[in-house]
Amino acid sequence: MTSIGIIGSGFGAIAVVHELREAGHDDIRLWERADDIGGVWRDNSYPGAGCDVPSPLYCFSWAPNTHWSRRYALRDEILTYLHRVAAAEGVTDRVQLGREVVAAAWDDDTSSWTVTFADDSTQTVDVLVTAVGQLSRPQLPPVPGIEDFGGDWFHSAEWDHDVDLHGRRVACVGVGASAVQYVPHVTEQASQVTLFQRSANYLLPKPDGPFARWYRPLVTAERPLWWSLGERFSLGLESGTRTARVEQAVALRHLERQVSDPALRQALTPDYPIGCKRILFSNDFYPAVDQPHVSLVTDRVARVVEDGLVTQDGTHHPADVVVYGTGFETQDFLASIEITGRGGRKLATQWSDGAHAHLGVHAPGFPNLLISYGPNTNLGGGSIIYMLEAQARHMRDVLDRMRTGGYDAVEVTPEAEAQWDREVQHELESSAWAHCDSWYRHPSGRITSNWPGATHPYAKRVRDLEPADFAWT
Numbered sequence: 001m002t003s004i005g006i007i008g009s010g011f012g013a014i015a016v017v018h019e020l021r022e023a024g025h026d027d028i029r030l031w032e033r034a035d036d037i038g039g040v041w042r043d044n045s046y047p048g049a050g051c052d053v054p055s056p057l058y059c060f061s062w063a064p065n066t067h068w069s070r071r072y073a074l075r076d077e078i079l080t081y082l083h084r085v086a087a088a089e090g091v092t093d094r095v096q097l098g099r100e101v102v103a104a105a106w107d108d109d110t111s112s113w114t115v116t117f118a119d120d121s122t123q124t125v126d127v128l129v130t131a132v133g134q135l136s137r138p139q140l141p142p143v144p145g146i147e148d149f150g151g152d153w154f155h156s157a158e159w160d161h162d163v164d165l166h167g168r169r170v171a172c173v174g175v176g177a178s179a180v181q182y183v184p185h186v187t188e189q190a191s192q193v194t195l196f197q198r199s200a201n202y203l204l205p206k207p208d209g210p211f212a213r214w215y216r217p218l219v220t221a222e223r224p225l226w227w228s229l230g231e232r233f234s235l236g237l238e239s240g241t242r243t244a245r246v247e248q249a250v251a252l253r254h255l256e257r258q259v260s261d262p263a264l265r266q267a268l269t270p271d272y273p274i275g276c277k278r279i280l281f282s283n284d285f286y287p288a289v290d291q292p293h294v295s296l297v298t299d300r301v302a303r304v305v306e307d308g309l310v311t312q313d314g315t316h317h318p319a320d321v322v323v324y325g326t327g328f329e330t331q332d333f334l335a336s337i338e339i340t341g342r343g344g345r346k347l348a349t350q351w352s353d354g355a356h357a358h359l360g361v362h363a364p365g366f367p368n369l370l371i372s373y374g375p376n377t378n379l380g381g382g383s384i385i386y387m388l389e390a391q392a393r394h395m396r397d398v399l400d401r402m403r404t405g406g407y408d409a410v411e412v413t414p415e416a417e418a419q420w421d422r423e424v425q426h427e428l429e430s431s432a433w434a435h436c437d438s439w440y441r442h443p444s445g446r447i448t449s450n451w452p453g454a455t456h457p458y459a460k461r462v463r464d465l466e467p468a469d470f471a472w473t
């Protein structure tokens, strides 16, 4: 029986285990570097953490959740769901916790991957699946002095719950998807809050609210509606469309309604077309910023000193606590694992100008390596779980074909991968993401994170397995 090793234990990994077990695979093991499963939902415990994708859509199609308590679920509820599904799918039984994979090397003679862990031990599997997400490595800004700060400081993805913010001066660096969720909570506790914003965001109102108990079993009926709205929303991420204009008008009206001070409103108005950076959803961020004890600083942070931050104009901003909501290292896909393929080639070298993979899943030169949530499969709208499911089904199809054909190895051809990459990059040229810098783009300019357009065409492409695109050995 084919042995399969999966790196990670978040939603991507669970989707893969579900599909492969349905197909009759049983020799599956998972390696998780942390001491619990859960991926980003385990790591991100900041106050207010939740999902801005409606909960009826933010679950597996094959495991509908009739327990959601509200339309936009908070982190604890999502994590409870994830744990429940993981147990039911046999993930919990198969996962090896505290096992950080640092390297993986392909052996042509045995058609297998040898995986090396942080403690130098190794394991060998026939097929290696990476499911480490795109947002697993917190990023601090490259400003000097971070370590010299005399007060408390942490990244939003490593929230230090032992630090009491009550009555303290809190500096929040970065105003993105996470910050709009925790800033309202921080402003409730802190005596003074300074927000350091490099770029403003478009914020849309969130049609949130609790679900009545009697309604919860019916919540799944909302799924098709939210899915089609998500598809439409994603199409608005193509530049200049009518949907984009409507989204922009709604966002600017939301700002106007919630922020009375014209100067603050101006500072919170983005200077790029909508969709270029991730569109955010919040009903309480603007009111939180529009308070006397909160100030918004748009000058860049130049350095951190013992008792605060200094901006480029020389102003010193005193602080007792600094929270860095500065996102994740997104461009070095899989860089924390040294992956060596056929003939000693390194994945990091192959991707030095930005990651690219056929269907986001297969890299030429790396047989039997399947990537979940790989390059160009992230979304600007809709649910990533839909994409993870589509990839998992595709992986199942690939392994089915290997089994029925008696093949030991499968590898995408360089031609098929290059053709896919050309098509995706061509589509991306007319996307909103081409008009500004964001975590979706590699420094080379390539948009490496996102899939262009709606999710349905992607699911269709990965469903129609094209055997000629691969070498079957």
Ligand code: NAP
Residues within 6 Å of the ligand: 050, 051, 052, 053, 135, 140, 141, 142, 156, 173, 174, 175, 176, 177, 178, 179, 197, 198, 199, 200, 277, 278, 301, 325, 326, 327, 328, 438, 439
């Ligand atoms: P983010 O959205 O990438 O925001 C990072 C913030 O830090 C931005 O304001 C960014 O400014 C700023 N920043 C980054 N580097 C900086 C630097 N060197 N100096 C100053 N400012 C800097 O990060 P995040 O809030 O952690 O969210 C990351 C992703 O996680 C999201 O895009 C989303 O995909 C996911 N997420 C999802 C949800 C959800 O509800 N589904 C919630 C939270 C997070 P610029 O805008 O100028 O780059």
